[in-house]
Amino acid sequence: MPKLDTQLTALGSPCEFQLYGQSMDQLEEVTALCRAELSRIERKYSRYLDGSIVSEINRCAGSGNFVALDSETARLLDYAKTVFDQSDGLFDITSGVLRQAWNFKSNQLPTDDALRELCKRVGWKRVEFQGSSLHLPVAGMEIDFGGFGKEYAADRVAGLCRGAGITAGLIDLGGDVCILGAHPDGSAWQVGIRNPRDPERAMAVLPLSRGALATSGDYERFMEIDGERYCHLLDPRTGWPIRGLAGVSVVAEQCLVAGTATTVAMLKGTQGPRWLKKLGLPYLWVDAERKTGGSLWPKNAPNPGA
Numbered sequence: 001m002p003k004l005d006t007q008l009t010a011l012g013s014p015c016e017f018q019l020y021g022q023s024m025d026q027l028e029e030v031t032a033l034c035r036a037e038l039s040r041i042e043r044k045y046s047r048y049l050d051g052s053i054v055s056e057i058n059r060c061a062g063s064g065n066f067v068a069l070d071s072e073t074a075r076l077l078d079y080a081k082t083v084f085d086q087s088d089g090l091f092d093i094t095s096g097v098l099r100q101a102w103n104f105k106s107n108q109l110p111t112d113d114a115l116r117e118l119c120k121r122v123g124w125k126r127v128e129f130q131g132s133s134l135h136l137p138v139a140g141m142e143i144d145f146g147g148f149g150k151e152y153a154a155d156r157v158a159g160l161c162r163g164a165g166i167t168a169g170l171i172d173l174g175g176d177v178c179i180l181g182a183h184p185d186g187s188a189w190q191v192g193i194r195n196p197r198d199p200e201r202a203m204a205v206l207p208l209s210r211g212a213l214a215t216s217g218d219y220e221r222f223m224e225i226d227g228e229r230y231c232h233l234l235d236p237r238t239g240w241p242i243r244g245l246a247g248v249s250v251v252a253e254q255c256l257v258a259g260t261a262t263t264v265a266m267l268k269g270t271q272g273p274r275w276l277k278k279l280g281l282p283y284l285w286v287d288a289e290r291k292t293g294g295s296l297w298p299k300n301a302p303n304p305g306a
Helices: 024-045 053-059 071-087 093-103 114-118 149-163 253-266 267-277
Strands: 003-010 015-021 128-130 134-135 168-172 175-183 190-193 197-207 210-219 224-225 226-233 247-254 281-286
Touching: 003 024, 003 168, 003 210, 015 149, 015 197, 015 253, 024 071, 024 149, 071 197, 071 253, 149 175, 149 210, 175 190, 190 210, 190 247, 197 210, 210 253, 210 281, 226 253, 247 253, 247 267, 253 267, 253 281, 267 281
Parallel strands: none
Antiparallel strands: 003 015, 015 168, 128 134, 168 175, 175 210, 190 197, 210 247, 224 226, 247 281
16 A cells, blocks of 8 residues: 655644555645645644734734634634633633743743733633624733644644545654554554653653544753753743643544643643543653653553653
8 A cells, every 4th residue: 555754844843644545646635635734724823923813813902802703713712711621720722921931041030020910911711702703801912722723733634634535644743643543554553752851762652553642741842940940831820830740641532632631731730640540531641750650651661761
């Protein structure tokens, strides 16, 4: 069966499609559709692009002007609200403004005053709705789809592939992975889990033939000051980085679900493993002390700190 491997950059991340199909013409056509869909999602939801609906919503913050939402955006915002509720407010897509206080290349901590001022612009419960329109009531308030946009894109691309008849393949968007089906010989895909203290190495390898895998960790953007690690995952209530867990991986049917589960678990810190166990999805965690656990952790795998 023909196979096409494609590497590209999209949504600010290195991406890869490994697809099996009936012909190279089919695979090239499907790959083009996938590229177009990633571009569409980026144009629509990137906070960096002036023409995106996210930028339009953010520009109107504090103006009194409501922005009409199409059905796709309304569904994504409804999902964000659901995760906000289920995470006790820790997963908050209005918390992106906190990044303004954090420059992880500076090796300097923000002041408490700076964080207090930014926290005044955070709070999903403040968001106002009128029918299918939305308004951010505080000037300088923002929404940001960065916490789940890439995972949503992975699911969309996987759906396009399945709709085109691709039943074997792997979609990898910057570490968010969807499995379309096993290799044609029936063997599973071997998907590595990053070691949070040595991200170029895998601390475990999972055999997957279906579903999706997402991973969150404190190694993506961080700085260390006086032996303390400060990462990009910020508590929306205080503006300070979370502590307790170094990395979390979750397997689910949808990458969107897996990704938000990993983020919520990281934000819950030391309570994350307990929350994951109650959630009931296959998971793996490693904490700041390099202890490991979870239903996915291979019994004979070496300690990631080794």
